[in-house]
Amino acid sequence: ELKVEQNPLFLSMQEGKNYTIYCNYSTTSDRLYWYRQDPGKSLESLFVLLSNGAVKQEGRLMASLDTKARLSTLHITAAVHDLSATYFCAVDGPLRGGADGLTFGKGTHLIIQP
């Protein structure tokens, strides 16, 4: 059974600081996703990581993937209040040539204070 663990689950930080969210998964997966969810809203896709060593950056967010360690990180640089949200990582199963449901972590609730 595929399991996804995120930590921390709650994070309160000050603007301007850097921090990292970690995502571990239990079995081989072809893809790893990071999503953002604002309160009362749906999930917004941030990154999809496909291969070992993949790194993607968008603004103050950078995601990386180590498939050997089954670990992904989401790094926040010089945090700003607008980044306050819940961040989810998710993985899917081996390539089956079709649609794969995602297994999600519990999410990291991030609060960035002025």
Added chain:
Amino acid sequence: ETGVTQTPRHLVMGMTNKKSLKCEQHLGHNAMYWYKQSAKKPLELMFVYNFKEQTENNSVPSRFSPECPNSSHLFLHLHTLQPEDSALYLCASSQPSRDRAWRAQETQYFGPGTRLLVL
């Protein structure tokens, strides 16, 4: 309308009621999904449809009945639900590919969700 839409956005129902949730995607995708998000558990996959065929049922109780009449529409029919079924129900869609080179395009796009309360 663009993206993935869901109706209704909010629903309150009694345990003896029958209701349906609707999802429509305007992205030209061929795969659609139902997920459940409750306060006490991580986001859980419920059903997967690929080219209108159900390819995954994640041990969902029979009081939830999905229907996919075409690649753009997905329904979730609800009957005799329990209070613990109260949750946010999210629909998603993606464009699956057998070609590994295109797998980055298979991101799942989520709708706004239906917040369900069962009394």
